[in-house]
Amino acid sequence: NIFEYLPTKRQNILFSATMTTYVDQLMNDFLVNPVKKTISISGTPLESISQEAYAVPNFYTKANLLHHLLEDRDEYNKVLIFVGSKISADRLAETLENFESEISVIHSSKEQNHRTKSIEKFENGKSRILIATDVIARGIDIDKISTVISFDTPYYPENYIHRIGRTGRAGEQGRSILFYNEKETELKEAIESLMNYKIPFNEFPKEVEISSELTPEEDVKPVDPHAELADDDSTIQKGASFHKKSAKNSKVRNEVKSYERKIKKKYKKPQKRGDKIQNKNSSKKKW
Numbered sequence: 001n002i003f004e005y006l007p008t009k010r011q012n013i014l015f016s017a018t019m020t021t022y023v024d025q026l027m028n029d030f031l032v033n034p035v036k037k038t039i040s041i042s043g044t045p046l047e048s049i050s051q052e053a054y055a056v057p058n059f060y061t062k063a064n065l066l067h068h069l070l071e072d073r074d075e076y077n078k079v080l081i082f083v084g085s086k087i088s089a090d091r092l093a094e095t096l097e098n099f100e101s102e103i104s105v106i107h108s109s110k111e112q113n114h115r116t117k118s119i120e121k122f123e124n125g126k127s128r129i130l131i132a133t134d135v136i137a138r139g140i141d142i143d144k145i146s147t148v149i150s151f152d153t154p155y156y157p158e159n160y161i162h163r164i165g166r167t168g169r170a171g172e173q174g175r176s177i178l179f180y181n182e183k184e185t186e187l188k189e190a191i192e193s194l195m196n197y198k199i200p201f202n203e204f205p206k207e208v209e210i211s212s213e214l215t216p217e218e219d220v221k222p223v224d225p226h227a228e229l230a231d232d233d234s235t236i237q238k239g240a241s242f243h244k245k246s247a248k249n250s251k252v253r254n255e256v257k258s259y260e261r262k263i264k265k266k267y268k269k270p271q272k273r274g275d276k277i278q279n280k281n282s283s284k285k286k287w
Helices: 021-030 059-070 086-095 097-102 112-124 157-164 182-195 247-267 280-284
Strands: 049-055 079-082 103-106 129-132 147-150 174-180
Touching: 059 086, 059 097, 059 174, 086 097, 086 103, 086 129, 097 103, 103 112, 112 129, 147 157, 157 174, 157 182, 174 182
Parallel strands: 049 174, 079 129, 079 147, 103 129, 147 174
Antiparallel strands: none
16 A cells, blocks of 8 residues: 555665565565575574473363463563464463463454553563463564463464564573474474474473363364454445555555455455464465
């Protein structure tokens, strides 16, 4: 939309934390013979972040393990927990009822005012624990996050890099913990392949109860999650303020709209916010 108001001849500078197929597509669409500058290889984890992983069979066992870890308030004094969907975020907050006063939740269904307050409470220390979807995996810059916990293994391996990058910032040491179940093993291996690094494995604590209870989602085969709904402009009432699209970028806009229609047709709903600027072509992969 912005490009439609810009002159055809212009200078473009594009910055990206990860170079994915979708970013390559953007470069092909909007840049002309660009000069590329690389700070580090895409997917390279920071040395200031220690990583570890637990094999955990299901949601409620993950919740039991998380409860066990969070009881150490000195070690886990500012914890950012990433989950795979809005449903999981709300369910996890309800399950961790012993920490209710210390928890904030943020995802795309929350009102903007609620999201802002949740971030502020976490930033100023009123909330020790922030449960979030990948809607904030990028961009959020909060000091002294002690630990990032991936309660659900992300579908796109690049998202793991963005998640753990919320800790270990500004010279601080950070810690990342990944929970994964049997169905998420291939996703974990994809993350390790991207980083060219084997995440150290932790033995499951004997004092933590292993639950046999399953969530409704765990009864089905996992697929690409699309819980974070993008805004659907098909419901927007277009009035006089909507101008006719200029022709100079019509090719690009048509390609984008065509792609969005294909995605909606394939999945019956739009890409989730946390992944929509990721590698969209990765949805074709079989993990």
